[in-house]
Amino acid sequence: MKHFKTIFLVLGLCSVFSVQAQDIVEDKIKPAYFCELNTGFLAGETVSGWMHVKNGFTLGKFWNISFVTGIEGHRPGIFIPLGFEGRFAFNHKKTSPFVSMSATYLQNTGTRNYGYYYTQVDRTLGFSGGAKLGVQHFFSKSVGIVTSVGYRYTFVEQNGMSNICWECLPYETDLLHHMNRFELTFGFIFR
Amino acid sequence: MVFLAQTFFQDQCNPFLLSFIIKEILNRKKMKQYLKIGAWMMFASLLFVSCKDKMFIKHLANVPVYMDYELFRSQVRYEAPRPIKKGGNIYLKDNYLLVVEQNEGIHFIDNSNPSAPVIKGFMHIPNCTGVSIKDQYLYANSAIDLVVIDISSWQQPAEVARLKDIFPAFLPQHNTNYPMASVDKDKGVVIAWEIQETKEDLQHYPVYFEGGALASFVDVNGPSAGSGTGVSGSITKFSIIQNHLYVMEGNRLYPINIANPLSPQGTVPVVIWREVETLFAYNNHLFMGTTTGMLIYSVSNPNQPNQIGVINHAQACDPVVVKDNYAYVTIRSGNICGQNINQLDVIDVSNYAQPILKETFQLVNPHGLGIDNNLLFICDGSAGLKIFDATNPLTVGNNLMHQFNNINAIDIIPHNNVAIMISSDGISQYDYTNPAQVEFLSKITFQP
Numbered sequence: 001m002k003h004f005k006t007i008f009l010v011l012g013l014c015s016v017f018s019v020q021a022q023d024i025v026e027d028k029i030k031p032a033y034f035c036e037l038n039t040g041f042l043a044g045e046t047v048s049g050w051m052h053v054k055n056g057f058t059l060g061k062f063w064n065i066s067f068v069t070g071i072e073g074h075r076p077g078i079f080i081p082l083g084f085e086g087r088f089a090f091n092h093k094k095t096s097p098f099v100s101m102s103a104t105y106l107q108n109t110g111t112r113n114y115g116y117y118y119t120q121v122d123r124t125l126g127f128s129g130g131a132k133l134g135v136q137h138f139f140s141k142s143v144g145i146v147t148s149v150g151y152r153y154t155f156v157e158q159n160g161m162s163n164i165c166w167e168c169l170p171y172e173t174d175l176l177h178h179m180n181r182f183e184l185t186f187g188f189i190f191r
Numbered sequence: 192m193v194f195l196a197q198t199f200f201q202d203q204c205n206p207f208l209l210s211f212i213i214k215e216i217l218n219r220k221k222m223k224q225y226l227k228i229g230a231w232m233m234f235a236s237l238l239f240v241s242c243k244d245k246m247f248i249k250h251l252a253n254v255p256v257y258m259d260y261e262l263f264r265s266q267v268r269y270e271a272p273r274p275i276k277k278g279g280n281i282y283l284k285d286n287y288l289l290v291v292e293q294n295e296g297i298h299f300i301d302n303s304n305p306s307a308p309v310i311k312g313f314m315h316i317p318n319c320t321g322v323s324i325k326d327q328y329l330y331a332n333s334a335i336d337l338v339v340i341d342i343s344s345w346q347q348p349a350e351v352a353r354l355k356d357i358f359p360a361f362l363p364q365h366n367t368n369y370p371m372a373s374v375d376k377d378k379g380v381v382i383a384w385e386i387q388e389t390k391e392d393l394q395h396y397p398v399y400f401e402g403g404a405l406a407s408f409v410d411v412n413g414p415s416a417g418s419g420t421g422v423s424g425s426i427t428k429f430s431i432i433q434n435h436l437y438v439m440e441g442n443r444l445y446p447i448n449i450a451n452p453l454s455p456q457g458t459v460p461v462v463i464w465r466e467v468e469t470l471f472a473y474n475n476h477l478f479m480g481t482t483t484g485m486l487i488y489s490v491s492n493p494n495q496p497n498q499i500g501v502i503n504h505a506q507a508c509d510p511v512v513v514k515d516n517y518a519y520v521t522i523r524s525g526n527i528c529g530q531n532i533n534q535l536d537v538i539d540v541s542n543y544a545q546p547i548l549k550e551t552f553q554l555v556n557p558h559g560l561g562i563d564n565n566l567l568f569i570c571d572g573s574a575g576l577k578i579f580d581a582t583n584p585l586t587v588g589n590n591l592m593h594q595f596n597n598i599n600a601i602d603i604i605p606h607n608n609v610a611i612m613i614s615s616d617g618i619s620q621y622d623y624t625n626p627a628q629v630e631f632l633s634k635i636t637f638q639p
Contacts, residue, residue: 045244075244162250171369174249176390 032058036066038187042152044180048073052187054085062089068104072128076156076177079106079126095137100148103129106156126156130183144189154179246393252372253365254387257379258317266317267338267350272298272310274638278613283604284324284421287345288611290618294318294363294383297331299345305609305620306632314340314348318363318382323429323436326419328452330429330436334380335361337438339452357447357457358440424602424613425510425559430470430477435493437477439467444477446494458494473513476543480511485520487543502538502546509536510602514562516541517549517584521557521569533557535569537584552588559602561610566592566626568610570600576612576621578629593629595621 036054041047050073056066068083083104089096106126134148155178162173275298279291286303296315302308318334327343328351339352365371365384372389374381420431428439434450443460444467469480477488477496487500509522518538524531535557537550556572567581575598580590599615608624609632617636623629 162248169368171250175393176247176249178245178247180244 032191034058034064034066034189034191036146036187036189038070038146038185040183040185040187042072042074042154042181042183044182046075046179048075050081052081056085061092063087064089068102071109072106074106074126074128074154074156074177075179076108076126076158076175077124078109079156080109081106081128083128089136095135097133097135098148099131099133100150101129101131103127106154121158121160123159124156126154126177128152128154130181132183132185134185136189138189142191144191146185146187146189148183148185150183150185152181152183154181247390248393249388249390250370251386252370252389253384254372254389255362255374255378255381256383256385257375258382259379263317263334263380263382264336264353264355266315267333267340268315269348270313270315273313275310275618275635276639277637278618280321280427281424281602281604281611281613281618282322282324282421283423283606283611284342288618289322289324289329289421290613291319291322293320297322297329299348300618300635301345302611302620305611305622308618308620308633308635310635311345312348318361318380321427321429321438323423323431324419324421325431325436325449325452328449330431330447330449330455332358332361332429332438332440334363334382335359337436337447337455337457339449339455352453352455354447354455354457357445358438360441360443422604422606424604425471425512425561426469426602428467428470430472432472432475432477432490433493435490437470437472437490437496439463439470439479442466444488444496446490446496448494461488461496469510471511471513478511478513478518478540480509480520482509485509485511485518485538485546487540487546489543500540500543500546502548504532504536510559512560512562513540514581518546519560519562519567519581519584519587521554521560523554523557523572535560535588537587550585550588554588558600561603561605563605563610563623564626566605566623568603568605568612570603570612570614572601573599576600576603576610576619578610578623578626580626592626595631 034056038052041049050070052068052070054066054068056064058064064087066085068081068085070081072079072081081104083102085100085102087098087100089098106128108124130150130152132148132150134146136144136146138144158175160173161170275290276292279293282289286301288300288302288308290298290300292298296313296319298310299312299314300308301311316331316333316338319331322329322331327341329340329342331338335356335358337354337357338350340348341351342348362381363383366386369386373391430437434448436447436449438445442463444463445460446458448456465481465483467479467481471478475490477490479486484501484503486498488496489499490496504522509520511518511520516539518540520536520538522536523533533554533556535552535554536548539547539549554571555574558570558572560569562581565580565582567579567587569577571577576595577591578593579587580592581587601613601615603610603612608622610621610623612619617634619634620632621629622632
């Protein structure tokens with residue numbers, strides 16, 4: 001519930017930024033703020049979904065950078081990503097292909113045991129990064145859609161007390177997950 | 192970018208692939224080309240996805256220490272006497288007492304005068320945990336191998352045969368506070384463990400169940416052991432019946448034909464679905480002390496012993512000895528032994544197929560035991576050595592004759608009126624020629 005509150009707060013901020021950004025969208029010099037709401041899925045050995053909220057600004061004609069947060073499902077659990085995405089658009093028209101790269105820190109949403117490996121998980125953290133190719137299309141000066149495909153690598157480390165060894169007392173263990181995923185994205189842009 | 196490149200490299204994915212694709216994208220201007228690039232990107236993504244997930248486990252573990260097979264098999268040699276650091280199984284043959292130094296070899300002690308035993312030499316046998324003798328040949332395990340040593344001259348024993356890879360699942364004792372890391376047998380023989388941080392692929396998790404860690408053995412003192420054998424303590428996993436040596440390793444009983452000592456022949460091991468701790472041969476039968484009960488195996492087919500009787504008890508450790516129609520089983524608790532039970536069970540084995548528990552007597556923390564004539568010797572851990580009158584087996588526990596305190600008694604061989612007892616700090620001998628007055632004879636103190 002706490003996380004949903006956070007998401008609504010970010011959505012609200014997006015709206016404010018959108019209104020503020022309308023008048024300066026054509027300005028090539030000043031940064032233009034934008035907000036993006038994305039959802040998608042990660043497919044590989046397992047399939048999971050995610051939702052992102054991005055707040056960013058343009059840098060010149062083609063580049064923009066945004067702060068990313070939201071919620072993501074990964075094999076070891078559910079995480080809140082905190083990171084950045086850089087995007088390069090190939091032109092400045094209504095419809096523009098782009099490439100982007102992102103890197104996020106993953107904050108887990110609570111203690112979660114992972115199967116029989118652990119009696120208790122004390123710490124979970126992760127990092128995720130990837131590259132995407134997509135297209136953005138603006139219906140008006142302030143609203144557009146975006147879609148992309150790409151690759152995402154995710155690393156999650158869990159630390160806890162393992163009980164997998166039947167003859168031992170529980171002992172401290174790190175479980176390291178390296179995940180490779182195909183990523184499909186769809187979302188809305190407000191600026 | 193650095194983060195991605197590192198992770199791609201770690202994952203054995205091609206780190207140049209991504210940079211190539213980006214470069215291509217930046218060089219194109221037309222939409223058709225973008226579409227092409229998009230297709231390439233899609234393809235690249237799928238390529239990356241085809242890199243499977245990897246899961247590693249990182250923790251402190253018993254990491255194997257290897258020795259090359261050839262080097263390992265050239266290690267057996269007779270050396271000058273050395274102090275006993277920590278004695279293991281004990282074995283008596285004629286006037287010689289053998290003491291296994293766990294994982295290192297065997298001390299040869301001239302015990303012709305029990306009042307003044309003399310350590311004569313040390314047979315270096317890497318990863319040896321047990322010993323047994325028939326006629327002029329000594330059989331000892333050396334990790335995965337069985338070695339045969341000619342002891343016709345006690346002064347110059349020498350290896351004369353070796354049965355390679357007979358105990359393929361052998362692993363040295365490990366620190367049970369930590370799990371075992373994976374073993375790669377191509378790297379050599381596992382001769383020890385080191386506690387180290389290890390990172391392992393979770394798909395190839397340690398070999399907990401392949402091997403048993405303990406392969407200790409000493410021989411038996413029952414009448415069926417056959418002529419030419421010696422006498423062992425009760426805490427042993429080696430036993431000789433006629434022309435067969437039986438070795439308990441892990442959860443397998445290995446029958447080995449030693450009719451020709453220079454060419455011992457292994458057969459298919461018998462899987463025992465319990466944790467066997469001791470073997471005792473008596474009257475052409477094997478009595479196995481397990482953590483959950485006593486098993487009786489017939490060796491009417493010596494190459495394929497089969498279970499004919501069983502009596503269960505709660506989880507505990509339990510050496511066993513047999514005399515006439517009664518088996519004496521000490522049951523103790525402890526770290527790996529389970530519940531809080533410390534007792535002597537007297538079991539009627541007049542019918543091997545239906546052993547019956549007759550009496551139970553409370554003890555402190557019993558380990559090995561031995562019986563000779565009508566005296567039952569019990570090593571009762573910190574309560575020392577206790578000697579009972581076993582004239583009437585059903586009241587044996589009530590007939591304590593002697594108790595030697597202040598020793599942490601572990602195992603004993605009572606033979607020809609001399610009891611040889613190993614404790615945590617040495618080997619003591621007692622004369623019981625006169626059961627009413629047992630006399631201390633000597634002690635060899637360990638030098639850790």
